Amino acid sequence: MEIYLPIAEMSVNVWLMAGLGVIVGFLSGLFGVGGGFLMAPVLVALGIPPSIAVASQAGHVLATSTSSVLSYGREASVDYRMGGVMAGGGIAGAIAGVELFRLLRLLGQADLMVAILYLLLLGTIGGMMLNESLRALLRARDGLPAERPKVKRPGWLYALPYKMRFPVSGLYISVIPPIAIGFVVGLLAALMGVGGGFLIVPAMIYLLRMKASAVVGTSLFQIVITTLVTMILQAVRNHTVDAVLAFILLIGGVIGGQLGIRAATRFRAEQMRVVLAIIILMAGLQMGFTLFVPPEDPFILAPTNG
Amino acid sequence: MVAASLPPDITAPAPPVPYIETQQAAGVSADLLSTDLTQNRIEVSSSFQGAKVILYGAVFQPEDQPSDVVVIIRGPQASMRLIRKVKAGAVWLNSRPVVFEGAPGYYMAASSQPLDRITDFSHRRLLGLGLDYIAMDTSRENKVVTRYGVKDVVVNGIEDDYLDWRRAVIRLKSKAGLYNDNPLGVRFVDKNLFRAEVTLPSEAPIGDYTAEVWLFSDGQPVGYSEKKLTVEKVGFERFVYTVAHRHAWLYGLACVFMSMGMGALASRLFRRG
Numbered sequence: 123m124e125i126y127l128p129i130a131e132m133s134v135n136v137w138l139m140a141g142l143g144v145i146v147g148f149l150s151g152l153f154g155v156g157g158g159f160l161m162a163p164v165l166v167a168l169g170i171p172p173s174i175a176v177a178s179q180a181g182h183v184l185a186t187s188t189s190s191v192l193s194y195g196r197e198a199s200v201d202y203r204m205g206g207v208m209a210g211g212g213i214a215g216a217i218a219g220v221e222l223f224r225l226l227r228l229l230g231q232a233d234l235m236v237a238i239l240y241l242l243l244l245g246t247i248g249g250m251m252l253n254e255s256l257r258a259l260l261r262a263r264d265g266l267p268a269e270r271p272k273v274k275r276p277g278w279l280y281a282l283p284y285k286m287r288f289p290v291s292g293l294y295i296s297v298i299p300p301i302a303i304g305f306v307v308g309l310l311a312a313l314m315g316v317g318g319g320f321l322i323v324p325a326m327i328y329l330l331r332m333k334a335s336a337v338v339g340t341s342l343f344q345i346v347i348t349t350l351v352t353m354i355l356q357a358v359r360n361h362t363v364d365a366v367l368a369f370i371l372l373i374g375g376v377i378g379g380q381l382g383i384r385a386a387t388r389f390r391a392e393q394m395r396v397v398l399a400i401i402i403l404m405a406g407l408q409m410g411f412t413l414f415v416p417p418e419d420p421f422i423l424a425p426t427n428g
Numbered sequence: 429m430v431a432a433s434l435p436p437d438i439t440a441p442a443p444p445v446p447y448i449e450t451q452q453a454a455g456v457s458a459d460l461l462s463t464d465l466t467q468n469r470i471e472v473s474s475s476f477q478g479a480k481v482i483l484y485g486a487v488f489q490p491e492d493q494p495s496d497v498v499v500i501i502r503g504p505q506a507s508m509r510l511i512r513k514v515k516a517g518a519v520w521l522n523s524r525p526v527v528f529e530g531a532p533g534y535y536m537a538a539s540s541q542p543l544d545r546i547t548d549f550s551h552r553r554l555l556g557l558g559l560d561y562i563a564m565d566t567s568r569e570n571k572v573v574t575r576y577g578v579k580d581v582v583v584n585g586i587e588d589d590y591l592d593w594r595r596a597v598i599r600l601k602s603k604a605g606l607y608n609d610n611p612l613g614v615r616f617v618d619k620n621l622f623r624a625e626v627t628l629p630s631e632a633p634i635g636d637y638t639a640e641v642w643l644f645s646d647g648q649p650v651g652y653s654e655k656k657l658t659v660e661k662v663g664f665e666r667f668v669y670t671v672a673h674r675h676a677w678l679y680g681l682a683c684v685f686m687s688m689g690m691g692a693l694a695s696r697l698f699r700r701g
Contacts, residue, residue: 126476126630128661128668133477133630181687188691230511230525350684357672357680365668365683366474372687376694417513417520421596424509424525 129364130174136370138168143374147186150375151382152389153398154190154338156183156317156345159244160401161371162236163409172233173223174364176315177356181368182375183317184349189376190383191342200339201290204300204332205347208322208340211301212348215308220355223313227360230424234413239314241410247320248403255395262392291332291340299330308348312355317345320402460651462486463641468655470628471662478630481657483639484623489651496539496546496644497614498557499624501657503534503606504635508564510597526593531564533633534606538613538624547647555642555649559598559609566590605629626657634659 126133142164150157158179165175191200226232261267282296303325307318322341326332332340357363386394463485470479487495509525539546543558553561601607606629614624626639636658643651661669672679 124475124477124630126472126474126665128665129672131631131634181683184684184687185691185694188688189695192692192695230509230522234522346688350688353684353687354677354680357683358676361672361676363672363680363683365672365679365686368683369686372690376690380694380698413519415520416515419596419600420513421593421600422511422513422522423597423600424511 125366125370127364127367129178129362130170130367132169134168134170134367139367139370140374142168143182143371144378144381145374146182147375147378148382148385149378149401150186151379151384152386153382153394153401154319154386155398156187156319157375158183158311158316159240159314159320159405162315163240163405166233170367172236173227173360173362174367176223176236176313177353177360177362178364178368179315179371180311180349180353180356180363181365182371183315184346184353185372185376186379187317187342187346187349189379191339191346199290199335200343201288201332201336202340202343203286204288204291204293204336205340205343207286207297208300208304208307208344209347211304212308212311212344213351215305215310216312216348216352216355217308218305219309219312220352220359222309224360227424236314237409237412239310240406241413242406243310243314243321244402244406245410247324248399248401248406251395251399252403255392255399259392259396288332291330291336293330293332295330303329304344304348307344308352311345311348311352317349319345456649456652458652460488461641461643461653462488463639463653463655465626465639465655465657468657470657470659472634472659472665473661473663474665476630476665478632479628479659481626481628482623483626483641483655484621485641485653487620487622487643487651489620489643489645491619493645496541497622497624498540498543498546498642498644499536499538499614500555500557500640500642501534501536501538501626501637502532502640503633503637503659504532505530506533506633508597510593510600512593512596526566528564528566528593528597531562531597533635534628534637535559535562535601536608536610536613536626538610538626540612540614540616540622542611543609546644547649551647551649557642559602559607562598562607564594564597566593604631606631606633628659632659634661 123136124133125136142161146157146161146164149155149160161179161182162172162175165179166172170178223232226235282298284297285294286297287294303322307321310316310321311318319341322344323337326337326341327334353363463483466482466484467479470481483499483501485497487497489495508528508531510528511525512523513520514523515521537543537558539557543552547557552558555561556563598607605627610624614622616622636656639655639657641651641653641655642649660666671682
């Protein structure tokens with residue numbers, strides 16, 4: 123069944139798009155990630171203009187994150203104060219990101235920037251995760267105890283001014299690092315159409331050293347706020363949100379997400395981390411690949427809408 | 429294909445054709461041709477997957493007179509931005525975009541036989557017949573320089589590469605099904621009755637199209653007829669598009685509510701279940 127997208131001004135297959143939503147949603151639920159970084163490359167490969175793909179899949183990220191934050195919120199593991207502070211930075215980052223994206227599109231460099239960001243960020247994070255999780259797996263096989271993460275927090279974190287108490291996270295730190303992390307994530311949310319969970323979670327664990335129980339819920343809460351702002355800004359500034367596309371993707375996404383959450387209980391956490399690392403690495407390499415391959419046609423038409 | 433048939437001396441695009449003037453100047457009559465489209469309004473609804481419109485017409489000319497018909501469909505003009513991939517070290521980067529103005533968003537040239545057999549180069553160029561002669565301008569790329577000691581010479585910023593860029597626009601648009609030359613697209617179904625099929629892909633731009641029909645006799649344009657075709661969004665598609673552009677804040681908020689609402693609904697449904 124084909125359906126015409128009013129903003130993208132092209133027709134797409136509903137089942138293909140909904141199926142994509144289900145698969146990405148399933149992986150999101152399985153691994154507890156937003157899945158935006160997986161969806162954008164596929165949408166672009168299917169012929170959706172990158173600017174519309176990035177802005178519309180925000181709906182999918184928003185729906186899956188809302189759904190998850192509600193489940194985690196009930197278990198009282200969301201640090202709303204920390205999430206709020208990060209979201210403050212995130213909103214500023216989203217505003218900057220939407221404007222930057224607009225400028226890059228005018229210069230015809232948007233798709234290039236997206237490819238570079240994907241390669242650098244996902245390549246690095248995927249590589250690090252793979253390395254770390256494989257080592258953990260090997261140690262477990264050899265019967266060695268798990269490597270203990272360094273407990274000491276970086277000293278500079280405490281030297282910064284404007285300290286605040288975050289009881290749920292068990293922290294008393296300056297608000298500058300959370301705001302800075304939020305800003306970077308907001309910027310990326312707008313530029314890459316991702317929620318940014320793959321950045322926030324490691325930052326919360328390794329940089330801020332938040333209480334582990336609060337990490338996932340809080341990061342999801344922060345993602346909801348940032349994505350919400352990004353989606354509105356993309357609609358207002360760039361007119362690139364296609365409500366029909368967003369709806370199809372998120373319907374598939376929420377169904378897939380719930381299936382993924384159920385499936386997640388069947389696997390061991392360490393094994394899942396290896397698989398997730400490989401998926402992240404592949405997504406990054408796949409997008410980055412376009413940088414090195416001689417183009418089929420040396421010319422491309424830049425989208426002009428919006 | 430396109431590139432090979434391009435005469436080497438065209439370095440500037442054909443000027444936009446002032447139809448009325450051309451008709452009067454060339455002594456073109458409106459009485460020799462009668463044409464119509466099977467549809468003059470195409471509605472783009474959610475099930476739109478492209479459309480096919482038939483243009484048919486009759487020639488009022490003595491039968492012994494050889495007559496050729498050329499049908500040109502032009503879609504709404506929109507500026508286009510073209511980027512060239514440039515190699516820098518190991519990676520492929522994007523050049524600065526070049527803006528092309530005045531090119532139609534859709535173009536089809538159908539004729540009863542190949543255009544170069546119907547009329548000569550100057551007519552094809554003047555009337556914009558065929559993909560090689562579509563008017564497109566890179567006015568924003570023009571710059572004023574001093575050359576050979578002469579001041580204020582207007583040159584094109586992409587100069588010698590202009591033809592490469594122009595061919596690229598045509599190649600990319602043709603690939604998307606938006607530009608095409610169909611040298612046998614006009615078929616005479618009866619002595620003086622002809623028809624041509626216009627195929628619009630789902631990516632066809634929204635807006636006003638014109639169907640120009642030229643009658644040629646011995647290489648000279650003798651008859652002309654013009655019809656309008658409108659492609660517009662209707663119903664839900666139109667509503668969404670209008671709201672997204674006129675009430676962008678409201679639209680953005682609605683999208684956010686929809687997304688969060690569906691997420692909340694899902695978590696509720698599945699927990700009970």
